[in-house]
Amino acid sequence: MDCCNTKNEKIKVRTEEEKKNIITRINKITGQMNGIKEMILNDRYCDDVLIQLSAIDKSIKSLANFILDKHMHSCLIENINNGNYEIVDEIVELFKRFQ
Amino acid sequence: MDCCNTKNEKIKVRTEEEKKNIITRINKITGQMNGIKEMILNDRYCDDVLIQLSAIDKSIKSLANFILDKHMHSCLIENINNGNYEIVDEIVELFKRFQ
Amino acid sequence: MDCCNTKNEKIKVRTEEEKKNIITRINKITGQMNGIKEMILNDRYCDDVLIQLSAIDKSIKSLANFILDKHMHSCLIENINNGNYEIVDEIVELFKRFQ
Amino acid sequence: MDCCNTKNEKIKVRTEEEKKNIITRINKITGQMNGIKEMILNDRYCDDVLIQLSAIDKSIKSLANFILDKHMHSCLIENINNGNYEIVDEIVELFKRFQ
Secondary structure, three states: OOEEEOOOOEEEOOOHHHHHHHHHHHHHHHHHHHHHHHHHHOOEOHHHHHHHHHHHHHHHHHHHHHHHHHHHHHHHHHHHHOOOOHHHHHHHHHHHHOO | OOEEEOOOOEEEOOOHHHHHHHHHHHHHHHHHHHHHHHHHHOOEOHHHHHHHHHHHHHHHHHHHHHHHHHHHHHHHHHHHHOOOOHHHHHHHHHHHHOO | OOEEEOOOOEEEOOOHHHHHHHHHHHHHHHHHHHHHHHHHHOOEOHHHHHHHHHHHHHHHHHHHHHHHHHHHHHHHHHHHHOOOOHHHHHHHHHHHHOO | OOEEEOOOOEEEOOOHHHHHHHHHHHHHHHHHHHHHHHHHHOOEOHHHHHHHHHHHHHHHHHHHHHHHHHHHHHHHHHHHHOOOOHHHHHHHHHHHHOO
């Protein structure tokens, strides 16, 4: 069982490989953000800064899609198999948040 | 003159206040990313992670809008006053990148 | 059974109420588009036209969310209950298309 | 002068070619919307409907980008040359609306 709904909070047990993939992506995004900081400190041209920011925006969406994909292939299926259909509304809400 | 187009590269001279505002936002976003890392290491539920990621996405867009606003009020006006209209295409491209 | 996968194509049987809701939204969007056409023919100012276009963009996303919500509450659950998990990938793809 | 700010309203004088291009795009989008209506009346599968809707969304953004490009190359430059810098805020607002 990947998704547990304990008394206090829901959790999601991820494989080591999955965690490693996500942490690597987060570190990359943090590195990109530090790159932007350098650009600002060095008076770099706005257009170059904004192009970099749009690249970070894409990295974040790509990370979100990766997590969502794993979420739907585990928690969503697991919950539907258990007759817990509220998770469908949860995912529709996520859909709206990232539009 | 805020925007200089030197032989090798364009630069943008920002005020100390502007730089400080941007750096503060970047530090906040980096802090949010580290928060996501903690959530992953602690097996936090996907939906909570994804809601946080959508908040970061909004922070990045807000930072981009701040930089663009300053850019248009300085470099854009300056360039148009100097008859350099190519900057208009540059901004239309940015518009598409963030759509 | 709402979703049938016949030899030639998948179909989705919608209730009359659902169809009526969707058709009403489509007619409204088509009306908004005709409004834009009038604005162009009457030399209306670009900013006003673009604000109207952004409103249409929101109407389309809202229609997409309505259809997706119904889709997930019927076809998705039905397919998962039948062990057809490919539908999950289909929805992840939609997520990306509307980002 | 392309952009006039009369007592009651701003207007934008577009060339016949520009108008024709925009009207053609609007007619195409209206045709696509009617296609969606047919799909709903024929019980077509949700995923196919949603893929079509995402295509319409792209057509609308493309139309908005076309109008914005013309707007910036005429009204924006004209206004800045006349010292009317409020138009810059107007465009930053549009940027946010389409994000």
